[in-house]
Amino acid sequence: MSGKELRPKPRLARGFRDLSGADIVARYKMIDTIREVYELYGFSPLETPTVEFVEMLGKFIQETGLPEEGVFSFRADQPEWLALRYDLTAPLSRYFAMHKDLPRPFRRYQIGSAFRIEKPGPGRFREFIQFDIDTVGSASMAADAEICCALCDAFDKLRLAGMYLVRVGNRRVLNGVLETAGVDMKADDGLTATRVMRCIDKYERLGLKGVAALLKQGRKDESGDFTEGAGLTEAQTEVVTNYLTASSETRRGVCDALAAIVGDSDEGKRGVEELIEMDGFLKAAGYDESKIIFDPTIVRGLTYYTGPVFEASIVDENGGYSSSIAGGGRYDDLVERFTGQKVPATGASIGPDRLLDILKGLGKIEAAITEPVLVTQMDKEHAADYQAITFELRRAGIPAELYLGKGNIGKQLKYADQRNIPIAVIAGGDEFASGTVSVKDLRKGKEVAIEVAERSEWLKHEETQDTVPRSKLIEYIKDLLAAHSDD
RNA sequence: GCUGGCGUAGCUCAGUCCGGCUAGAGCACCUGACUGUGGAUCAGGAGGUCUCGGGUUCAAUUCCCGACGCCAGUACCA
Known part of the structure; x- marks a missing residue:
């Protein structure tokens, strides 16, 4: 509280830069x-x-x-x-x-x-x-x-x-x-x-x-x-x-x-x-x-x-x-x-x-970075399951990240959107009850969003999300990622 | 180093010429409308020692001097 003027302003020395x-x-x-x-x-x-x-x-x-x-x-x-x-x-x-x-x-x-x-x-x-x-x-x-x-x-x-x-x-x-x-x-x-x-x-x-x-x-x-x-x-x-x-x-x-x-x-x-x-x-x-x-x-x-x-x-x-x-x-x-x-x-x-x-x-180098699949967290009591899903994906060679911040699903998807994450994995009570997981195709969603003005209509677009049996998850995501890299 | 221009919110900038009220906008951010779903929209919110220091003045973001920083040109660059 008293240290405000002691706090250094974040800045760079002349002629130096950050790269990311x-x-x-x-x-x-x-x-x-x-x-x-x-x-x-x-x-x-x-x-x-x-x-x-x-x-x-x-x-x-x-x-x-x-x-x-x-x-x-x-x-x-x-x-x-x-x-x-x-x-x-x-x-x-x-x-x-x-x-x-x-x-x-x-x-x-x-x-x-x-x-x-x-x-x-x-x-x-x-x-x-x-x-x-x-x-x-x-x-x-x-x-x-x-x-x-x-x-x-x-x-x-x-x-x-x-x-x-x-x-x-x-x-x-x-x-x-x-x-x-x-x-x-x-x-x-x-x-x-x-x-x-x-x-x-x-x-x-x-x-x-x-x-x-x-x-x-x-x-x-x-x-x-x-x-x-x-x-x-x-x-x-x-x-x-x-x-x-x-x-x-x-x-x-x-x-x-x-x-x-x-x-x-x-x-x-x-x-x-x-x-x-x-x-x-x-x-x-x-x-x-x-x-x-x-x-x-x-x-x-x-x-x-x-x-x-x-x-x-x-x-x-x-x-x-x-x-x-x-x-x-x-x-x-x-x-x-x-x-x-x-x-x-x-x-x-x-x-x-x-x-x-x-x-x-000259457009001679594509500077795209590989963003991971995001595993979202919905119910606290399933924290172990989200962890398991994340590592399952990683072991299958799919870059994956467990959402580590706090906030509801909306906030988590917003995070994914900002990071340009292609796919989000979502699972709550419904999915766990039926042994499934939901996979949201964020990239397709982004395309859809351009033409949709009304929120209610935007939420109706169901082709951006699929619910698949848990056992098919890896396969499904692999296919989805392959489809992305095609276009 | 030299010459010129510029320093106002995280970013892009208005306001400064001609000093005066609570310093604004857009974008970004946060909250809500929206209960388990991103974008858009709407409503609200937060964010500023107006680069810093001195001078003039009843009063300075605004005028003057200086420093620092940034930009452009130029010089230098085993």
Whole structure:
């Protein structure tokens, strides 16, 4: 009575959400589908903890000794900073470095939440799931090609065939192009290089002109906010835009076009070579340009990529790329941080939250949850019988629930109605006297209700309920459920 | 982070410009009409520190300042 102002208001921390019922079932279904594909490719599951030392995540600022912004970090019962993982790739590197006896190459898939302190937006949260697949310890382009194929298979299995495209770029090619253009990638700690990546990453949204502006002096957007440019010269910018517009009907054609642009750069030549190799593996595996293409505008914003980079997007009806549903690439330096040894690695990450939104939007996933049969309680003295009926149904494999609240039969049926329960079992004095039970077909009742206005008339509709011998109950309900699933 | 918009019942919102009576509506919820039957209908009920804090005023949900939160755009995102 006095504690009202002490009572906390129920609320959620910014960027977090509750999920329930059908949303979760849909998620499980989607994840299962992808998992089957990954296992078919020979990847096996791995789970790592949600919490890591902030140092393991590489999100630690040397000078200040504090965690970087953007990570959820805290100190619990020890002096060292802990953090919620920021992605699944850094924990994978840690795991690989910790277990020297792992068979190499090490191939795993992992699904789990990652956490980032970022501005939440539509479909963007501070806790989100990632579904990663990686091969650690293989430098072969077959590993990269295979990752792309696995993504395609997963999307196909999710009934997205023909609606997506996996696009592949290569960091080495871009580095080569910049080298040829005379951009000093090592200058100012790679800041210029980073900026160039980020500009190109915005190509889809800003177009060639916007990217060109960003590459040079910078660009003012419509809200008046000025974004600093990468500071390239006119001539250098032209080389980059040339690179971005290199295209061809075939992957091999893109390689040829790129070869002409990278000039004498060894790094660039090697990048083109990698793409040619990938193309060979993809062809041999049977994946043509309808699924996987080469696209120079794919660079990815992250700095750690060292070779091929991938991005899977939904293709809208204008042929544009609307939403990105997976991304990844080769990162040969990530394990080196721990072991000092170069370990080549490549992988990709699907964003299940966004993918699920898309699947729902396209009606590609039915998110129905199985509601149980409800056994209602009418007479207290028959409580044991209701219990018995409920377990009888369960033992027959029929999901069933005994009504555990209080209230008369009307209230119990209302509960069933709200929960979308298909069938209610009703038994009172009449039924017990004659050794029967009544079975109410709530779904049919719902259909009938649409056309009936008068209550008296609605109660007259007797086809929604049947009284059957107790011994026939299971059989009757099974038939009824089967009839439901038919339509 | 920056710019703009918005914070009134569980939800969607009116009222606020131009300060004043008991702050409203729809949906949802609860009770009853209906005794052993969901929906619809009808009648009734409950639910609000009008985001929070300060200021102006006889008087603030309304005007002013600040904080926080939400939405949109933009930036950032190993």
